[in-house]
Amino acid sequence: MKIPGAKDSIDEATFEQILEMDDDEDEREFSKSIVYDFFTQAESTFEKMDSNLEKKDLKTLSELGHFLKGSSATLGLSKVKDSCEKIQNYGQKKDEKGEKDITEDEGLKKLETTIKQAKQEFHDVEKVLRKFYNDEQ
Amino acid sequence: MESQSQGSSSSDFVRKLYKMLENPTDENVVRWGNDGDSFVVLENEKFTKHILPKHFKHSNFASFVRQLNKYDFHKVRHNNEENGQSPYGPGAWEFKHPDFKMNNKDALDNIRRKAPAPRKTNQPSEEMIIPAQQMDMMSNQLVATQAQLHALESRYNELSIHHSMLLQEVIGLQKTVVNHEHVMQNVMTFLHNVDAQRRRDSRVANPFPSNGNQTQNGNVDGAQNQSAEDDIPASPLQHASKLLSETNADVMLNPRNLEHMNEITMRMNGTLTTPPPDLIRSVRPASRGPPSAGSSTNSMRLGDIDNLVYPVGQTNGIDPMYSEHINNIPYSMPPKAADPSNPQFQETRKKSAQVDPGWVRQPQILLVEDDPTCRRIGSKFLYAFHCSIDSALDGLEAVNKMNAGSKYDLVLMDIIMPNLDGVSACHLIRQFDNTPIIAMTSNIRSDDISMYFQHGMNDVLPKPFTKEGLLHMLEKHLAHLKKPLSHMDGGMVAPQPLASTRQVLKEEESPAKSPATATWNSPAPVPGVSPVAATGMSEEYLNAVHANPAAYAVQGVPGMPHGNPYNTSPQMPMPGHPQQQAGHRRQISDISGGENMNNPAKRQQMYANAPLQPQPMNPMQRPR
Structure with a gap:
């Protein structure tokens, strides 16, 4: 099952195993509801990220990053997942790999760009997935 | 050609060979030997170029010789003669087979491909057999090794379980001993107190025992002595204290080692x-x-x-x-x-x-x-x-x-x-x-x-x-x-x-x-x-x-x-x-x-x- 336009934004194998759980390959009820719920979840998480970025609450940002990382990873949305991991690390005042310490200012700066990037990546993959599910219908 | 049996290709070659020699037109190239029990290739080049293609459909002298060898023909060497030269000339090749004789066509049937043929089919099959045997051996060995492994492994298992059990036991014992030790010390303390109390009581009842010094030294000294005496417990008690301190389990037993071992076992597991x-x-x-x-x-x-x-x-x-x-x-x-x-x-x-x-x-x-x-x-x-x-x-x-x-x-x-x-x-x-x-x-x-x-x-x-x-x-x-x-x-x-x-x-x-x-x-x-x-x-x-x-x-x-x-x-x-x-x-x-x-x-x-x-x-x- 190729997802048109997915390229490297979706990990095929991971997403595939969710598609496999669909009882009906035409309806795709299960995977579709999961994916669409994820859209909602991601949107609200990004909103929270924005407000916490204003508040400069790095710790919460890190937690939000982790949260979104988990679900995006489970769906195989690799790009979003990678960015979320970075958000998680920056929020802990670490570099993107979570190895070296960075200052709070650096963290905030990086968080700002990374969150922007994550949003972009999310919207890209969202488009792809929406198209995929619309096509299926 | 009726003499040939089963038309096998082996006698085919021999028959062709015989037929070739029956043809007198090529006598100056190839012919029967002088005694009729061998044949001689006199002119190698001509033989290869003209005769071989005619009879054997190829023009390769070496392969012709190989073929002869397969049928157990042998090149006749003339090393014994004075100049080491063949009577048919220096370039001549003379071949011989005991059953290849002029005017004895029936004997041709006896000429068979020799060992090479069977050997050729044998060799690979031997190769096949040996590995198969080796496989069997290997399998057997593996089974044996496996059994060994199995035994070793269950033995090891058993031992490691024993080991942990023992460790647990010993550690438990150590603790018990240490606890006993502490109990003993408590008992000793208690006994000391009782002992001191008893002596004090006896002194109170009899403040100036029949001790000349004490009577003379008066009350102050008496009080000192009394306190000094309090520190000197009855001799069985002293003895017990001494024993206890000598065998102090707290000092003698070091549970660390065992606990460490225990940890290691656990970790290993x-x-x-x-x-x-x-x-x-x-x-x-x-x-x-x-x-x-x-x-x-x-x-x-x-x-x-x-x-x-x-x-x-x-x-x-x-x-x-x-x-x-x-x-x-x-x-x-x-x-x-x-x-x-x-x-x-x-x-x-x-x-x-x-x-x-x-x-x-x-x-x-x-x-x-x-x-x-x-x-x-x-x-x-x-x-x-x-x-x-x-x-x-x-x-x-x-x-x-x-x-x-x-x-x-x-x-x-x-x-x-x-x-x-x-x-x-x-x-x-x-x-x-x-x-x-x-x-x-x-x-x-x-x-x-x-x-x-x-x-x-x-x-x-x-x-x-x-x-x-x-x-x-x-x-x-x-x-x-x-x-x-x-x-x-x-x-x-x-x-x-x-x-x-x-x-x-x-x-x-x-x-x-x-x-x-x-x-x-x-x-x-x-x-x-x-x-x-x-x-x-x-x-x-x-x-x-x-x-x-x-x-x-x-x-x-x-x-x-x-x-x-x-x-x-x-x-x-x-x-x-x-x-x-x-x-x-x-x-x-x-x-x-x-x-x-x-x-x-x-x-x-x-x-x-x-x-x-x-x-x-x-x-x-x-x-x-």
């Missing part, structure tokens, strides 16, 4: 359990928790001991522990081939979402996960694996559920969750329950993982988990719920005390995926089915362990093999925290030490909620 494919340590504790904990521990521990059995890596379809595997050797099995004794695994992965691992009954799984996406997908997978799923949204709910008496066969626990994180939840659950808990997390750095184990997790399922990874976890930790395979005997199928009556599953219907594809890469396709399952030995050991709570009480560690090994890890995320003391994990009051990961906020909530207390009014509790 732990790491033997499953060789980690990468940094992920899938160790499982050999036993855990207070001996009074849960009846379900028994089966679990049995499994643990089984698992400690066979350490090595990839089996490539040939596990020396399984004699059936011997058949696999000559064939080039696909790497990580499935266990052939389990027909389920041989079926290739179907696209079918339904995978029935063949449970004896439906396993009850608690899925603790705050992320709805993960939770739904996890549930879906578990459902596909014919599990019954209960879910909790965070650690707190999980603890409450379990504390309220819900029984599960396995808990899948996210780590980072609101209200109460997975590690804390696991820690709390371990105070009263031994259900296997598997950490589901993307934080799988080695220090994270050691922490999970330290708090009582049994395994780690890295996120994002795959279906195969999940299935593998189930099969690994719920081996006792699997339908017994042919080579598993009763010992493996430990009856679960909480067995539900639900009997599930038509095993044939849905093939299990080959565990070979599991991302977790287990070395053993079927976990926990080691033939050394549940020996009487382990039973004994368990009984001994259970029957000896005292040893536990004093020692404090035996339930926690994984705590101590990591104590020294400098990378512990909670450096210097007292909770690293293994013994602490048993005291609920000590939890405060254990939960300081990196999220104090969550921790506080945990305390506020006092999750340990059964709270019947708690809406989240849904006891079954």
Whole structure:
């Protein structure tokens, strides 16, 4: 099952195993509801990220990053997942790999760009997935 | 040509040869020898160019000679003669065969292809035979080696169990001795007091005993002497004190060594359990928790001991522990081939979402996960694996559920969750329950993982988990719920005390995926089915362990093999925290030490909620 336009934004194998759980390959009820719920979840998480970025609450940002990382990873949305991991690390005042310490200012700066990037990546993959599910219908 | 038998090509050549010599027109090139018992090629070049093509359809003298040799013709050499030259000229080739004679056509039948022909067919077959024999030998050797291994391994098992038993015993004994020592010292102190009291009393009754000095020295001296005398106890007491101080168990016995040994054993067992494919340590504790904990521990521990059995890596379809595997050797099995004794695994992965691992009954799984996406997908997978799923949204709910008496066969626990994180939840659950808990997390750095184990997790399922990874976890930790395979005997199928009556599953219907594809890469396709399952030995050991709570009480560690090994890890995320003391994990009051990961906020909530207390009014509790 190729997802048109997915390229490297979706990990095929991971997403595939969710598609496999669909009882009906035409309806795709299960995977579709999961994916669409994820859209909602991601949107609200990004909103929270924005407000916490204003508040400069790095710790919460890190937690939000982790949260979104988990679900995006489970769906195989690799790009979003990678960015979320970075958000998680920056929020802990670490570099993107979570190895070296960075200052709070650096963290905030990086968080700002990374969150922007994550949003972009999310919207890209969202488009792809929406198209995929619309096509299926 | 009627003389030829069976028209075999062998005599064909000879006949052609004979026919060639019958033709007198080529006499100056090739002809019978002077005695008629040989033939001579006089002019090599002409023979090759003109005669050979005419009779043998080729023009290769060398091959003609080879052919002759095959029929046992021999070149006649003339070395004996004076000049070493052939009578037919220097370039002549004379060939001879005892049955190749002029005017004796019948004898031609006797000329056969000699050994080369049979040898040629023989050689390869010999080559074939030798390897086959070698294969047999190898197989036999393998079987023998395997048997040896088996014996060694069960011996080792037995010994290591003995060893741990002894260690436990000795440690217990040491503690007892030390306790006795302290009791003795208390008794001594008491006796000293009684003794002093007695002497004081006797002095009070008779303040100036018949001692000249004292009478003379008067009251002051008398008082001094009296106090001095108080310090001098009766001689049997003195003697006893001396003995006690000489054999002071506190000094003489050093429990450290043994405890250290014990740790090492535990650690060994732990790491033997499953060789980690990468940094992920899938160790499982050999036993855990207070001996009074849960009846379900028994089966679990049995499994643990089984698992400690066979350490090595990839089996490539040939596990020396399984004699059936011997058949696999000559064939080039696909790497990580499935266990052939389990027909389920041989079926290739179907696209079918339904995978029935063949449970004896439906396993009850608690899925603790705050992320709805993960939770739904996890549930879906578990459902596909014919599990019954209960879910909790965070650690707190999980603890409450379990504390309220819900029984599960396995808990899948996210780590980072609101209200109460997975590690804390696991820690709390371990105070009263031994259900296997598997950490589901993307934080799988080695220090994270050691922490999970330290708090009582049994395994780690890295996120994002795959279906195969999940299935593998189930099969690994719920081996006792699997339908017994042919080579598993009763010992493996430990009856679960909480067995539900639900009997599930038509095993044939849905093939299990080959565990070979599991991302977790287990070395053993079927976990926990080691033939050394549940020996009487382990039973004994368990009984001994259970029957000896005292040893536990004093020692404090035996339930926690994984705590101590990591104590020294400098990378512990909670450096210097007292909770690293293994013994602490048993005291609920000590939890405060254990939960300081990196999220104090969550921790506080945990305390506020006092999750340990059964709270019947708690809406989240849904006891079954």
